[in-house]
Amino acid sequence: MIISRIGALGVVLVVWLCWSSLLTGAEDHITDPVEVKVLRAIRKSLIDPNKNLNNWNRGDPCTSNWTGVLCSNTTLDDKYLHVIELQLLNMNLSGTLSPEIGRLSHLKILDFMWNKISGSIPKEIGNLTSLELLLLNGNRLTGLLPEELGNLLNLDRIQVDENHISGSIPKSFANLSKAKHFHMNNNSISGQIPPELSKLPKLVHFLLDNNNLSGFLPPEFSELPSLLILQTFGVTQVWLARMGLDTISFFLLL
Numbered sequence: 109m110i111i112s113r114i115g116a117l118g119v120v121l122v123v124w125l126c127w128s129s130l131l132t133g134a135e136d137h138i139t140d141p142v143e144v145k146v147l148r149a150i151r152k153s154l155i156d157p158n159k160n161l162n163n164w165n166r167g168d169p170c171t172s173n174w175t176g177v178l179c180s181n182t183t184l185d186d187k188y189l190h191v192i193e194l195q196l197l198n199m200n201l202s203g204t205l206s207p208e209i210g211r212l213s214h215l216k217i218l219d220f221m222w223n224k225i226s227g228s229i230p231k232e233i234g235n236l237t238s239l240e241l242l243l244l245n246g247n248r249l250t251g252l253l254p255e256e257l258g259n260l261l262n263l264d265r266i267q268v269d270e271n272h273i274s275g276s277i278p279k280s281f282a283n284l285s286k287a288k289h290f291h292m293n294n295n296s297i298s299g300q301i302p303p304e305l306s307k308l309p310k311l312v313h314f315l316l317d318n319n320n321l322s323g324f325l326p327p328e329f330s331e332l333p334s335l336l337i338l339q340t341f342g343v344t345q346v347w348l349a350r351m352g353l354d355t356i357s358f359f360l361l362l
């Protein structure tokens with residue numbers, strides 16, 4: 109009698125545990141509502157002739173397999189899932205990038221390469237302090253490189269090559285101390301290369317060919333610790349290759 113009572117109590121307890129874990133499970137697996145709004149705003153400012161983003165109408169971004177949206181697989185302290193990657197490369201997208209993008213605060217990869225996106229690079233992207241890869245190459249972007257991008261202290265790579273970007277390279281980029289790759293070739297970038305950039309400790313590729321730069325290559329660049337390739341100055345390309353620890357070779361290609 110006593111045993112069966114304990115048994116019944118056990119069953120009730122097990123059922124209650126399952127039920128409550130189901131409940132919290134459901135609660136745990138929802139995208140941050142701010143980020144859902146942001147994704148809608150991003151889609152709204154894009155033109156999507158191939159209808160790649162049609163499934164952005166259905167359900168929850170992180171749990172309903174929205175094209176190109178990758179999320180954290182566990183919830184954070186705030187109990188929400190967060191968008192950590194936007195992979196929308198080569199989808200024939202045009203239109204513009206919504207400044208709302210700056211509110212995807214856990215984003216690590218922002219990849220819109222090989223589309224037909226126009227307008228300028230939103231300065232709000234400088235708010236994405238977790239960002240590691242900023243890949244906007246092969247679009248039709250105009251305007252300036254926002255100096256706010258210098259706030260992206262976790263950035264590993266910035267690729268904005270093959271656009272129509274003008275203006276000069278912001279000095280603030282000197283703060284991108286984790287960045288290894290700067291691909292800025294084939295734009296209309298003008299002015300001088302800021303000598304401050306020669307302090308970048310991790311720089312490996314610095315591509316600036318086919319722009320409208322003026323002045324000289326700041327001599328400080330020969331002191332960069334890990335630079336392998338520096339490619340600049342239009343038709344006359346200066347390549348600087350650090351071959352060994354002490355051997356620096358210059359090649360002038362006319």
Ligand SMILES: *[C@@H]1O[C@H](CO)[C@@H](O)[C@H](O)[C@H]1NC(C)=O
Pocket residue numbers: 173175
């Ligand atoms: C998610 O959607 C893509 C196409 O958008 C599809 O290839 C893939 O199989 C889907 N995955 C799941 C788990 O539904």
Ligand SMILES: *[C@@H]1O[C@H](CO)[C@@H](O)[C@H](O)[C@H]1NC(C)=O
Pocket residue numbers: 181182
């Ligand atoms: C969760 O994501 C991390 C990286 O973000 C990965 O290392 C881990 O294997 C993932 N776990 C599962 C269960 O998918």
Ligand SMILES: *[C@@H]1O[C@H](CO)[C@@H](O)[C@H](O)[C@H]1NC(C)=O
Pocket residue numbers: 157158200
């Ligand atoms: C891209 O979209 C344009 C219309 O905007 C269309 O003419 C073209 O065929 C599309 N290209 C691809 C590869 O889908």
Ligand SMILES: *[C@@H]1O[C@H](CO)[C@@H](O)[C@H](O)[C@H]1NC(C)=O
Pocket residue numbers: 210231232234235256
């Ligand atoms: C995002 O960036 C803009 C412009 O750079 C700034 O005015 C705004 O305060 C930032 N927002 C947040 C939440 O950091």
Ligand SMILES: *[C@@H]1O[C@H](CO)[C@@H](O)[C@H](O)[C@H]1NC(C)=O
Pocket residue numbers: 258279280281282283
């Ligand atoms: C780099 O960051 C520091 C603070 O970390 C700031 O004082 C400085 O103005 C920044 N430099 C540039 C060129 O933006």
Ligand SMILES: *[C@@H]1O[C@H](CO)[C@@H](O)[C@H](O)[C@H]1NC(C)=O
Pocket residue numbers: 270294318
């Ligand atoms: C960059 O511009 C040059 C000169 O206009 C052109 O020859 C080259 O194909 C362009 N590079 C790419 C990858 O489009």
Ligand SMILES: *[C@@H]1O[C@H](CO)[C@@H](O)[C@H](O)[C@H]1NC(C)=O
Pocket residue numbers: 296298320
């Ligand atoms: C390059 O700069 C010069 C003046 O410095 C300007 O006249 C020319 O239009 C610019 N060309 C491009 C492609 O931006």
